[in-house]
Structures are given as structure tokens and as C-alpha cells.
Amino acid sequence: MDIFNSSQDSLVSVHNLTFSRGEKKIFDDISLEFERGKITAIMGPSGTGKTTLLKIIGGQLFPNRGNVIVNGRNVHNLKRDELYTLRRRMGMLFQSGALLTDMTVFDNVAYPLREHSHLPESMIRSLVLMKLEAVGLRGARDLMPNELSGGMARRVALARAIALDPMMIMYDEPFTGQDPISMGALVLLIKSLNTTLNLTSIIVSHDVHETAAIADYIYVLSEGKVVGQGTPQEIQQSSSEWVQQFMNGAADGPVHFHYPAKEYMDDLLHSEKPLFSRHRPSNDRTAKRRRYS
């Protein structure tokens, strides 16, 4: 058993995490705490490695430095079997839903139950129907994943994620690409599941308003660092220019609208290939063609 000096009410603690992909540092010595029974959001612009963070917490990727404690156990020191046992209690909702495409909705939700329990089929049926009822899709049990809309697929995936009654769920961009109605349904669902099942939720998102509406605590990440943290109110009133730009969706600010480049005028006037040259390229090409013909 690993014992660390993380606070007692944290289900997941990330300590001094550093992770690089090739030359690029995705996380630079960040520490995060996720309290039991709370909804904690991680926000930041696309490409800040939010999904990567979930994969590190789930033990699918290994950090270069630092450690991740889930329920008192260091995820990256576990043996394979221990990790798999731990994962049964960690639900994850992928952005695409990640439903198995060759099975019906019912079988998808039943899949983890059939794999991990020896329950009789009648009990599995009741459990699956209960989980589907919780996400409002009991009537869609016989559909195939390709017959579902994006929002429905995510709700089915959510029913599958809670099938084994996990202690926590990690949501990877749950609101991206949803129409207002299914977005509203998902927001409500995440909130109500968190209270009724006493889950700990980690939401990774860049949808500011939806996330701020249900989160208890927010971390804002940028370029591998935590640039702001606090309750939604504290984040809204944050004095950090960066956090303000992100929360208000301003096009220019500490994060520039323009990708780094040399001076605009220089670029236009001194191009690498002069716009007008004495030898026109078309002549060269005809010359070459003549040689080959």
C-alpha cells in the first residue's frame, strides 16, 4: 500500500506530474487534487493535453515524473492485475463514446457486467435496464451504435460506465459537438448521477458555461501549467488575464490570435521565392518536357 501525505478527502491526487511527448512538454510539474463526491473540472484550450491527463490517471500512459494516487494507491506502481482491479472502479466516458460497434445498445451496457461478474442473465437484464433508464434510453436498447446520435451514444456510454457502480467517472469533453438540448440533458445527467450515486467526477472540457454550472472546483490549464484554480465564482472573478481571456472567449489576449511568425510586412516583401524572376518556371518545365519526349 502506498501512503502519501495527500489530504484525506481526495480520491485522486496528482503530485508534481511531468509528461512530455517527444520534445514537447505537455505537463510541467503540476499538482491537482480531486475531492471525493465532488465534480472537479479541468479546463483549458484544445491541445493542452486534457485527454492525456485522463489517460495518465487511468494508467494507460506513464508520466515522466511525479505520481498519481487513486483511492490511496499509486496507479503507476501497480501490477497489471491490480491496475485492472482498480479500473473496474474507475469509469471513463470517451469523447466518441467508444461503444463497441458490433453490439446493440443493450449488449454494450451488459458487456462489462458479463465480463466481470458471474451474474445470471436475468439479473444482468434488470441491471442493464436500470442503467439505461437512468440515462433515459431504455427504449433504445435494441438499436446499434451507428443508429444513435452523438448525444445518445454518449449517454449509452455513460450507462456502460456506471454499469459496474464505479467510485469515480472521468468525462472526456462530454459537451463537445452537442446540440443545446442534448447538451442540457448531459449537464443534468452528470450532476444528478454525481449526487445519486455518490460519485467523484472529473470533467475535462473547454465548454466554459456548461462546466462552470455544475463543477464544484475548477482547474484551468495552459501550456502544461495550472494557471488558475478555485470554485466557479472564484474563477469568474480571477485577476489572471489569462483566465479572463479563456472564460470570456476573447480572441486576443495573453494567448495570441496569431501563431508565432516573423513580421507580416517582412514576410510579404522578402519572400523566399521572389514573386517576379527573370526565368519563368513554365519555360523550365517545357524545356524538361522536350528533353524527355
Add this chain to the structure above:
Amino acid sequence: MMDFFRYLGAGTRKSFTKLGRASYFLISILTGIGSVLVRPRLLLKQLHSVGVLSFLIITISGLFVGMVLGLQGFYILSRFGAEETLGVMVAASLVRELGPVVSALLFAGRAGSALTAEIGLMKATEQLSGMEMMAIDPIKRIVSPRFLAGFLSMPLLAALFSAVGIIGGQIVGSGLLGVDDGAYWSQMRANLDFQGDIINGIIKSVVFGFVTSWIALFEGYDAIPTAEGVSRATTRTVVNSAFSILGLDFILTALMFGDN
């Protein structure tokens, strides 16, 4: 010049790392086979999609290859007045070479490419990752059953190919060209060696089945999870399988038939 060596070195290193990954992958497939045997239903489903659905292409190709062999063999053998031995010629070429090799090439094109595309797309749509997070090992549930199905189907498909081909040769030989039917079969039975010809042919197809399934599954699992990555992986499966089949066929033939 330096660039050339640098390029050569990087390429070599890259292919060796890939070979290492592929070997590691093979070990995990093989250790996963035990859990497939506990769940025969997973295997049956894959035997159907990998094996049974390849029946048609193998049967039709086998028939035509046998018919062509009958025609070509007859014209050559009749010059020496030996058209009665047509049966031996057709059967020996099929059982020793064409059966295992051509059916393996067809298998790589039909079933291998499908396996790569399927696994690659499952990776691209996070299905494999999703299974891992549900604490279900995708190698055991997805990859190993497919490997075992490919490995078991290949020798059966090769045998089917040879059998249909022999019938094709007979249709052309005795049906159209007038070779004596009895001679076709009796010469075949007298001159084909069970150990030397048939068993060696089966060994070849077992090896090809192993290698083709391994390549197809590895390329899918190792694919870059994008549309382009999966399409490239599928191409690599067909190309690499074809090279491996033909190369291994030469080595196996040299080992089996080299000394007589």
C-alpha cells in the same frame, strides 16, 4: 554521403523497433489464447468471418488455377506422350506449392486486410482504449480470437484450394482434352507421397496462416489511429504478407525438398 548513412541508420533502427514491438505483441497474443479457449463463442464468430466467408474466393480461384494447370500440363506432357501423368502434375503442383501459396496470398488480401482495417478502426474510435478502461484486455477479447481463427482457417482453406484445383484439372484434362479418367486418378495416387507432399504442404500453410494473421493484427494494432493511418496499415498488411509468404515459401521449399 553522410545523409545517406544517417537515413540508412534511422531506417534500420525504425524497422528493428517495429520488429521488437511486433514480437512483444505476438507474445501477448499467444498468452491470450488460453482465455479464448474458455470462451469458444468468440472463436466461432471469428472463424466464420475469417474462414467461412473466404470459402467462395478460395473455391473459385482454386477451380480456375486447377483448370489452367490442366491445360498447360496437357500441352507439355502430350509432347512427350505422357499425358496420362497429368493427374500427378496437377496434384503435386497444387499440394506442394500453389495451394498453400496462392490461398495464403488470397487470404491476406481478403481476410488479412479486413482484420487490419477492423482493428485499426477500433483503435481510431477509442474502442480498444475503452475496453482497457473497463478493465477488459483487448488483446484477449479482440486480438487473440482473430489470430487463432486465422491460424486454424489457413490450412483448411489451402486444403480446399488444392482439392478444388485437382477437380478443375480433371474437368479440363479428362473432360475436354481426353485424358483417361482412371489414369488421372491412379497416377496421382501412385506417385503422390503423403509425407513428402501432403504433410509438407500442410506445414507450409500452417506457417503462412501464422505469419499472415500476425502481420494483419499487428499492423492494425500498431496503426496510426487516423483514416490515413488505417489505410496505410491495410496496404502494408497486404504487401508485407505477400513478401513474407513468398520469401518463406522459398526457404521452406529449400528445407523440405532441397535434398531430393
